[in-house]
Amino acid sequence: MDKGKSLRFIYRTAIIVENHRKWGPSMHVNHVQPPLSPPLxxxxxxxxxxxxxxxxxxxxxxxxxxxxxxxxxxIGEDQFGSFLTQEYAAVMAAQIDLGFGKRMDLQ
Incomplete structure (x- = not known):
């Protein structure tokens, strides 16, 4: 170990000892809340x-x-194309109202 590294080690150790004296033998860590999940x-x-x-x-x-x-x-398009069609239909249903609810009293 060269002289510069040993001095840095001693300095860091002194800081740790000083913090130990100042804050006590154990550190107090605040409880960390988990991030809020998006609303369902x-x-x-x-x-x-x-x-x-x-x-x-x-x-x-x-x-x-x-x-x-x-x-x-x-083959991937053949297998998963139905998911894309389903999403297209969901977007279209959200944008336009075909009036099924009024005609069938579903609302």
């Missing part, structure tokens, strides 16, 4: 879920089709 979203009303299901079925037949060839998604 309430489920959409029955009318909106019905509209979403209707739009999802409609998009299955007349919505965007998978690409073929070099720019296609392959």
């Amino acid at each position: 979203k309430s489920p959409p009303p029955a009318a909106e879920r019905l509209e979403q299901a209707f739009l999802e079925e409609m998009l299955k037949y007349c919505g965007p089709k998978p690409e073929n060839g070099a720019f296609g998604g392959g």
Whole structure:
């Protein structure tokens, strides 16, 4: 150990000893609260879920089709394309009101 390192070690040890004298043998740590989780979203009303299901079925037949060839998604697109269609339907149901709730007294 060279002289500079040993002096730094002695200085750090002196600071630790001084803090020990000042604060006592044990340190007091404040309780740390865990971060708050985001509020849970309430489920959409029955009318909106019905509209979403209707739009999802409609998009299955007349919505965007998978690409073929070099720019296609392959087997992954075939397997997970339904999730994308479901999300498209959810966004559309949130943006437009087809009036299913009024017609069927779901609201």
